[in-house]
Amino acid sequence: MDHGIGTYFLDKNLSVPRPFHSGRETVYSNGSLLLRNVTKKDAGFYTLLILNRHVFIVSTATMYLHVHTIFWTCGCHVTSAQPTIESVPPCITEGGSVLLLVHNPPENIKALAWFKWMTASKKLEVARYIPGRKATVWGPAYSGRETLHSDGSLLLHGVTQKDPGLYTLAILRTDLRSEEAQIQLQVHTSHSQFCNPFTSSQLRIQPVPRYAAEGEGVVLQVHNLSENLKAFSWHKSKYRNPLQSVTQHFVHISDSTVTGGTSVIFTCISPDTDVSIRSIFNNKSMPHLGRMTLSPTKCGLRIDPVRREDAGEYKCEVSNQVSMKTSLPVSWPR
Template structure:
């Protein structure tokens, strides 16, 4: 389960004494802290993992058993707007998540020993992206152009469009690993655009204004005097 948010790990001491679970707080940031109430709990008792200093305007919380945030370790989550609790594969029936993000574990057993991770989901405002180009006036079929989708933003996906459609599979078009940069080899009329880039997260998206490359068509001119041995290029916009 992915999305913008902050993750904080809460783990227990190891090894665990017989019939006794001892929890301690290990936050990954100074802002959010997790407090166990009580700090020591015997088997069969309840423990509350209380979350302090939540960020503003969260949209939900997800609790995981352990430090791996995937579907297999997903215990339970709370969606704030819908006031909905969604249980996952690691849910034992004894965990309850509250609207303040705290997690109650009832009738504690030895199987509850270990790390607990909370992922706090937040809305990320996506700015309107813009396209920057290494060359807006490339020579036709000669020059390579690099387009970048700005700004560089965390927790978003980048998508590119040409002529209002998703990019075709072509050796002339190459995306960077995170799709933020597009390389156009030997720009031609078919690959001149217009281009648009889109920034997207699970809850919103924003698309740039279109950018079209202006192709220069270059013609080699013969020297006007035979003694001159260098030809000149005359490039014009097409």
């Protein structure tokens, strides 16, 4: 409760701020939370607690909010539907089975992996599936009661009180972009009065817009808010997604003919987010010339028009506070 943002009492139509309220949050009667002027410090896990008329917690939902400096995906914004996870049935009792059903998976999946909690540690990996090889590799968190389907859905058999918590699905696409989706799994006792699998709907949180950018606003929109509730409460977890070593990346070159000459675009393709990118030309940092345009995150470099002196070897360097990697060189002209 020390990390509470705000509690909304429906019977009094009253919103009460909590210690983690910064003055930029608004809690609405439909359960949604508005964050204004988001910063990097706002990234992290957000949990919604639903309280019944007896002030008991009857359901929870958790999501991880990513905050990016600026959105630029080297020439195009990501507009595809976000992968989501549905619990089937939405309410689970001990000893039963539950399917974590994946919706809107990308078509170009290179690999996918399920983690108990989050993707920060290899020890938390339940299973990994590689569609190209139709191979499943079980991880350290595999209990022997899970079944991983080819569509990415995860089936848990004979659930126990050790199974509740956050589950994360990480998807790596063939273009080396990555996607993540999370779901909060709750397990009730067999005699629980709060669990009716036939009438329950899964509580779900969706960020709008899908990607939060620094300085802008984002609404954590709530779906399937239960009826006959007394209040709900938003909390910010003190745990943040720790940095991991950056993934190997590569440079892609595309040419285009424009009026009066030819332009060339060098794109540094990395599946990682929240990293710094530096362009390297003939083993030196790229000079700043009027003919050169960098994307805001420096993942894309356009030279227009291109000249003879631009011929040479191009690389890009990707780094965060943990590690740094340099791509293999590419040459232009090819």
